Amino acid sequence: MREFSEDYLHRTREGMWDDSRAALEPLALESRERILDVGCGTGELSRVLAAESPGEVVGCDADPDLIRAAAAHAPAIATVAGDAHRLPFPDDAFDLVICQALLINLPDPSAALDEFARVSRDLVAAVEPDNGAVEVDSSVGAEDALERRARDAYLAGVQTDVALGADAREAFAAADAEFELLETRRYDHVRTIEPPYSEGAVAAARRKATGAGLADDRETMLEGTLTAAEYDDLRSEWRAMGRDVIEQMEARAYRRREAVPFFVTVGRV
Numbered sequence: 257m258r259e260f261s262e263d264y265l266h267r268t269r270e271g272m273w274d275d276s277r278a279a280l281e282p283l284a285l286e287s288r289e290r291i292l293d294v295g296c297g298t299g300e301l302s303r304v305l306a307a308e309s310p311g312e313v314v315g316c317d318a319d320p321d322l323i324r325a326a327a328a329h330a331p332a333i334a335t336v337a338g339d340a341h342r343l344p345f346p347d348d349a350f351d352l353v354i355c356q357a358l359l360i361n362l363p364d365p366s367a368a369l370d371e372f373a374r375v376s377r378d379l380v381a382a383v384e385p386d387n388g389a390v391e392v393d394s395s396v397g398a399e400d401a402l403e404r405r406a407r408d409a410y411l412a413g414v415q416t417d418v419a420l421g422a423d424a425r426e427a428f429a430a431a432d433a434e435f436e437l438l439e440t441r442r443y444d445h446v447r448t449i450e451p452p453y454s455e456g457a458v459a460a461a462r463r464k465a466t467g468a469g470l471a472d473d474r475e476t477m478l479e480g481t482l483t484a485a486e487y488d489d490l491r492s493e494w495r496a497m498g499r500d501v502i503e504q505m506e507a508r509a510y511r512r513r514e515a516v517p518f519f520v521t522v523g524r525v
């Protein structure tokens with residue numbers, strides 16, 4: 257199982273769903289009684305669900321550290337440790353079972369959807385990004401192209417479909433459970449960095465300049481088509497780009513906009 261740090265989840269979900277919740281409308285959150293958020297991580301989506309629904313929200317995750325973080329970060333939700341393939345709940349225990357960025361990490365998303373259907377008496381939903389379609393616009397000229405190179409190398413090496421996005425519909429259709437597929441809606445999570453820079457933005461720039469962020473994904477990249485020599489080239493260009501980011505930050509001239517498309521797919525059991 258791929259592991260995620262608390263810091264990574266807070267950073268990458270910052271501001272998500274704050275600008276628009278229109279893509280969540282088909283979930284009819286205002287009339288839900290009991291919602292399960294599977295692979296809840298630090299509870300970033302769980303908090304949104306609890307804010308929009310009068311019902312009880314339960315967060316479940318296989319990582320005990322993240323479950324503890326979710327309990328601290330989202331006190332309005334109940335938290336339970338558990339595997340998406342063997343949920344510790346009886347049949348029909350919820351009227352909505354949902355996940356966000358979980359299926360992209362599973363080798364067989366349809367198997368998890370079958371388990372979601374077992375514990376839901378009404379809706380099952382998946383909010384999945386298309387990490388192959390991320391768009392970056394930066395005041396540092398090389399940043400967009402380098403991030404695309406790194407992303408493409410990662411996509412080629414990773415074992416699961418991290419570009420699942422709207423294709424989650426196919427995973428619903430391939431499940432043994434019978435779903436009536438409702439609509440799929442798109443939500444672009446846009447994050448901008450501009451002066452004054454947050455601590456997180458400064459830390460992210462430092463991780464670029466040291467190459468630490470890229471190094472986290474080195475093994476996955478080498479699993480794909482990237483050679484070790486190509487990785488070393490990418491890393492030295494990446495670090496130079498990171499130094500340019502820091503230089504522009506010092507002059508308060510650095511600006512970056514990133515848009516990650518997420519797709520909300522909803523099925524009725």
Ligand SMILES: C[S@@+](CC[C@H](N)C(=O)[O-])C[C@H]1O[C@@H](n2cnc3c(N)ncnc32)[C@H](O)[C@@H]1O
Nearest residue numbers: 295296297300317318319338339340356357358
């Ligand atoms: C990318 S994170 C998404 C977290 C959260 N849903 C969010 O959007 O911020 C994926 C989460 O799925 C969890 N996870 C991965 N495999 C799992 C499994 N088989 N059962 C339950 N949780 C799992 C990870 O521990 C992690 O918290």
